[in-house]
Amino acid sequence: MSAERDLDLLLPLIIYEASKVVEADRCSLFILDRERNELWSKVAQGSKNEIRLPVGSGIAGQVAATGAVINIPDAYSDERFNRSFDISSGYRTQTILCVPMRDANGEVTGVIQALNKRGGRSFDAEDEELLLALGAQAAGAIENALLHEEINRLFEGFVSASVVAIEARDPSTAGHSGRVADLTVSLAQTLEHLENGSYANTRFSAVELQELRYASLLHDFGKVGVREAVLVKAEKLYPHELEMLRARFQIARKDLQLQSYRRRLAAVKVRGDKALAEIDGEEDERLAEDLKRLDEVFDFLLTCNRPTVLAQGGFERLTELRKLTYTDSREQSQPLLLDGEIRSLSIPRGTLSTEERKEIESHVEHTYRFLSQIPWTRALRRVPEIAYAHHEKLDGTGYPRAIPEKTIPVQSKMMAISDIYDALTASDRPYKKAVPHTLALDILNKEAKGGQLDRELLTVFIEAEIPRKALGSVK
Amino acid sequence: MSAERDLDLLLPLIIYEASKVVEADRCSLFILDRERNELWSKVAQGSKNEIRLPVGSGIAGQVAATGAVINIPDAYSDERFNRSFDISSGYRTQTILCVPMRDANGEVTGVIQALNKRGGRSFDAEDEELLLALGAQAAGAIENALLHEEINRLFEGFVSASVVAIEARDPSTAGHSGRVADLTVSLAQTLEHLENGSYANTRFSAVELQELRYASLLHDFGKVGVREAVLVKAEKLYPHELEMLRARFQIARKDLQLQSYRRRLAAVKVRGDKALAEIDGEEDERLAEDLKRLDEVFDFLLTCNRPTVLAQGGFERLTELRKLTYTDSREQSQPLLLDGEIRSLSIPRGTLSTEERKEIESHVEHTYRFLSQIPWTRALRRVPEIAYAHHEKLDGTGYPRAIPEKTIPVQSKMMAISDIYDALTASDRPYKKAVPHTLALDILNKEAKGGQLDRELLTVFIEAEIPRKALGSVK
Numbered sequence: 032m033s034a035e036r037d038l039d040l041l042l043p044l045i046i047y048e049a050s051k052v053v054e055a056d057r058c059s060l061f062i063l064d065r066e067r068n069e070l071w072s073k074v075a076q077g078s079k080n081e082i083r084l085p086v087g088s089g090i091a092g093q094v095a096a097t098g099a100v101i102n103i104p105d106a107y108s109d110e111r112f113n114r115s116f117d118i119s120s121g122y123r124t125q126t127i128l129c130v131p132m133r134d135a136n137g138e139v140t141g142v143i144q145a146l147n148k149r150g151g152r153s154f155d156a157e158d159e160e161l162l163l164a165l166g167a168q169a170a171g172a173i174e175n176a177l178l179h180e181e182i183n184r185l186f187e188g189f190v191s192a193s194v195v196a197i198e199a200r201d202p203s204t205a206g207h208s209g210r211v212a213d214l215t216v217s218l219a220q221t222l223e224h225l226e227n228g229s230y231a232n233t234r235f236s237a238v239e240l241q242e243l244r245y246a247s248l249l250h251d252f253g254k255v256g257v258r259e260a261v262l263v264k265a266e267k268l269y270p271h272e273l274e275m276l277r278a279r280f281q282i283a284r285k286d287l288q289l290q291s292y293r294r295r296l297a298a299v300k301v302r303g304d305k306a307l308a309e310i311d312g313e314e315d316e317r318l319a320e321d322l323k324r325l326d327e328v329f330d331f332l333l334t335c336n337r338p339t340v341l342a343q344g345g346f347e348r349l350t351e352l353r354k355l356t357y358t359d360s361r362e363q364s365q366p367l368l369l370d371g372e373i374r375s376l377s378i379p380r381g382t383l384s385t386e387e388r389k390e391i392e393s394h395v396e397h398t399y400r401f402l403s404q405i406p407w408t409r410a411l412r413r414v415p416e417i418a419y420a421h422h423e424k425l426d427g428t429g430y431p432r433a434i435p436e437k438t439i440p441v442q443s444k445m446m447a448i449s450d451i452y453d454a455l456t457a458s459d460r461p462y463k464k465a466v467p468h469t470l471a472l473d474i475l476n477k478e479a480k481g482g483q484l485d486r487e488l489l490t491v492f493i494e495a496e497i498p499r500k501a502l503g504s505v506k
Numbered sequence: 507m508s509a510e511r512d513l514d515l516l517l518p519l520i521i522y523e524a525s526k527v528v529e530a531d532r533c534s535l536f537i538l539d540r541e542r543n544e545l546w547s548k549v550a551q552g553s554k555n556e557i558r559l560p561v562g563s564g565i566a567g568q569v570a571a572t573g574a575v576i577n578i579p580d581a582y583s584d585e586r587f588n589r590s591f592d593i594s595s596g597y598r599t600q601t602i603l604c605v606p607m608r609d610a611n612g613e614v615t616g617v618i619q620a621l622n623k624r625g626g627r628s629f630d631a632e633d634e635e636l637l638l639a640l641g642a643q644a645a646g647a648i649e650n651a652l653l654h655e656e657i658n659r660l661f662e663g664f665v666s667a668s669v670v671a672i673e674a675r676d677p678s679t680a681g682h683s684g685r686v687a688d689l690t691v692s693l694a695q696t697l698e699h700l701e702n703g704s705y706a707n708t709r710f711s712a713v714e715l716q717e718l719r720y721a722s723l724l725h726d727f728g729k730v731g732v733r734e735a736v737l738v739k740a741e742k743l744y745p746h747e748l749e750m751l752r753a754r755f756q757i758a759r760k761d762l763q764l765q766s767y768r769r770r771l772a773a774v775k776v777r778g779d780k781a782l783a784e785i786d787g788e789e790d791e792r793l794a795e796d797l798k799r800l801d802e803v804f805d806f807l808l809t810c811n812r813p814t815v816l817a818q819g820g821f822e823r824l825t826e827l828r829k830l831t832y833t834d835s836r837e838q839s840q841p842l843l844l845d846g847e848i849r850s851l852s853i854p855r856g857t858l859s860t861e862e863r864k865e866i867e868s869h870v871e872h873t874y875r876f877l878s879q880i881p882w883t884r885a886l887r888r889v890p891e892i893a894y895a896h897h898e899k900l901d902g903t904g905y906p907r908a909i910p911e912k913t914i915p916v917q918s919k920m921m922a923i924s925d926i927y928d929a930l931t932a933s934d935r936p937y938k939k940a941v942p943h944t945l946a947l948d949i950l951n952k953e954a955k956g957g958q959l960d961r962e963l964l965t966v967f968i969e970a971e972i973p974r975k976a977l978g979s980v981k
Contacts (some may be wrong), residue, residue: 041610135516135647157632160527164639171646172610184881185657189664192879196671199731199872199965252796255730256674271746278753284835285760296774298738304779309773360759397674404661405668440582 038176039327046074047167053158055145062141094129098139103127104153128154132166140170198256212247214449217501228487237304238410243442246417253397266336267375267382280329283357291318336378345375392430417442424483444485466506510562513651519864521549524640528633537616564588566617569604573614579628607641615645673729687722690841692976703962708947718832718917728872729789742810742850742857758832766793785808810851821852853938867905892917899958943980
């Protein structure tokens with residue numbers, strides 16, 4: 032399917048053809064506007080103004096109303112003819128052939144009118160047939176153009192429905208898809224003006240920009256398949272895991288207190304009630320120390336829980352803490368720290384375990400699977416592929432496929448820059464603070480120097496001030 | 507947009523018209539198959555067999571290859587003419603007019619061939635023009651039909667992409683959308699055969715069934731906007747809430763133990779170390795009783811947590827338990843039960859609080875919002891509306907709008923039956939067991955008797971064995 036049909040080019044051609052084959056001086060094409068019950072002149076040879084006339088009025092109006100051909104050999108002797116157009120234009124109408132335009136269902140969708148057969152003759156039955164056939168062709172072309180428009184509207188509708196779905200899923204990233212689309216399309220449009228470098232004069236056609244916009248709007252669609260707790264995880268332990276850890280330390284504190292009182296009672300048995308004050312003194316001191324040691328462990332765990340880069344020593348201490356136990360309320364010895372907690376708290380960077388990172392990364396696979404279900408037109412067929420590669424890195428360390436630079440579409444390389452920029456500067460994510468514009472650019476520059484983002488594209492992104500251009504303002 | 511175009515009706519009409527206007531004995535229309543580089547006879551007057559010929563071969567093949575008109579006044583004296591068709595058919599070709607069919611872009615998409623101008627004359631320039639115009643009309647009609655097909659494919663693709671998204675969101679209900687669609691469409695098709703009752707002879711057209719299928723496939727789409735913890739909540743407290751409650755009771759047990767040992771020590775101060783055995787005996791007994799009482803409270807809470815209908819007394823006891831406290835490890839008095847827990851455990855039916863029920867119910871609003879974004883064709887325009895009403899009840903107690911019976915589309919009434927049936931019998935939901943077929947029908951019958959589901963539709967559903975018919979087997 033070719034992308035765009037230009038009725039403004041096609042219909043004058045049909046009308047030119049019509050006046051040639053029926054040997055008319057002038058032809059006009061009127062389109063029927065059913066809602067207003069009017070005809071309007073889409074193409075009118077010899078006139079630049081749009082003419083609107085009610086269905087039923089004038090020759091063309093009657094043809095539109097009845098669907099019957101009108102062939103007038105002498106206009107001025109026919110009462111249906113309205114001279115006012117001639118009077119205002121100075122034209123002299125002699126013969127008129129006016130036929131309905133019918134679509135494939137036989138419905139009248141407009142009218143073609145031919146004026147003044149050359150050579151002073153009248154239009155004949157052959158002319159009627161020719162003009163009817165050309166009318167059907169024009170009707171087909173118009174319907175065609177409307178269908179193409181409808182297909183475009185469908186894609187627009189599907190894409191915005193999908194954006195509604197993503198944002199219903201994760202309202203905290205509302206607007207992200209739209210901003211990434213604006214940034215990426217703006218960057219793509221800027222490449223055209225480049226005079227040097229690998230991207231000099233790279234030009235994206237209107238439909239390629241549309242493809243890029245759809246891919247950008249839908250790049251995160253797969254997040255509908257990722258658990259929200261993982262999507263917004265702010266620390267290494269989930270909030271309820273930290274709450275449980277805190278409760279366990281409470282039990283352990285109670286346990287230390289209970290042990291202390293049991294020891295006091297046992298000491299009284301041995302040393303007698305006279306020593307009570309002394310025992311209490313010793314035990315109070317010991318208990319305070321035990322509690323302090325336990326609280327320090329908990330404070331250390333709180334530090335580990337934050338998403339910073341831990342020194343190696345930290346992990347070693349976590350592993351040591353594996354040995355700690357407490358006695359529960361049924362006299363069973365229990366580990367103070369669960370293996371899963373130690374694993375989570377040992378995450379060296381960020382807040383996600385390997386499994387969780389994989390789950391987040393799977394959103395790209397979900398996106399690809401979803402987009403591949405859609406029968407994109409030929410012109411838009413790369414939407415799934417472009418979205419699929421938006422987390423790939425030039426040095427092959429990206430995900431989900433870790434593909435090498437040369438197989439990453441340039442559109443995805445641009446989207447990667449926009450996506451990171453917006454994720455950094457967005458202020459609406461509960462699990463992290465917004466980074467200011469200049470710091471975001473620094474981070475992007477670092478990734479480009481590290482060989483992960485495309486340096487040339489990033490230079491354009493920064494020098495052409497794409498964020499300011501596309502988003503209006505920057506932080 | 508009208509729904510379906512039947513090229514099999516339209517093209518013979520164009521060909522009939524063509525042979526009339528150019529006064530030919532026979533006309534044929536060949537479509538260009540670019541992939542195989544062949545022409546095939548879509549319409550051939552005087553022949554019932556499909557003819558396939560390579561582009562470039564024969565008169566039609568040459569027109570397809572060059573795009574130029576061929577007008578032959580005497581076939582048997584023209585070397586391009588291949589007599590074999592005449593020989594096999596017994597027809598005698600004299601004059602031939604063969605013109606390309608061009609689409610709106612001017613691309614050749616086929617060929618029209620007229621044979622034997624009536625009256626023994628040759629085809630003239632007028633005939634060429636007429637046939638070219640009709641060819642363009644046919645090309646337009648074909649392209650139109652392809653665009654309609656493409657629009658259908660787009661809808662199919664988008665619907666299946668959306669189903670992929672729902673199931674990525676909630677794999678445990680995988681297949682639900684498809685089963686509800688099969689059940690509902692099967693029920694709709696059965697109504698046609700009814701002879702009595704309100705639905706006698708109710709007939710859904712092909713496109714109405716398509717509309718119903720889309721609405722059914724997408725009815726739960728809005729669940730992408732509901733938190734998964736709520737979607738699969740199996741008990742009144744979430745698992746981590748129950749875990750926290752259990753931990754708090756552990757602290758309270760430890761607290762009872764600690765209090766007991768403190769009392770023992772205090773008693774020794776008063777009664778002296780000689781009374782130690784006696785004190786231990788008294789305290790052991792008291793502690794055991796205290797712990798037993800506490801454990802009973804916890805067991806009672808576990809009972810409350812299950813999704814059964816509680817007697818009123820249960821709630822009263824929960825309210826009394828509000829008074830219970832324990833002392834935490836920092837000597838602060840804390841409530842044993844949080845207000846939120848009491849509220850959750852007091853849920854009289856099912857497992858969801860009012861807010862959670864509202865959140866679940868909001869999926870219908872999400873579905874409607876999502877579906878309303880899609881520019882459905884006129885024929886499919888009720889998809890959002892049908893899906894919107896699938897949880898409405900005939901007695902006005904449904905959600906989200908609680909609309910009265912007369913405003914619920916019959917399609918939604920059918921979908922309500924299928925949806926409940928499948929939700930009951932599905933074995934893939936982690937938070938509840940599958941109900942056998944016959945019990946599911948009992949439950950549906952009870953709802954129908956209660957005035958919530960349509961009795962007549964349910965009778966058809968059961969008597970026509972829709973589940974067996976649509977799903978192949980029942981449990």
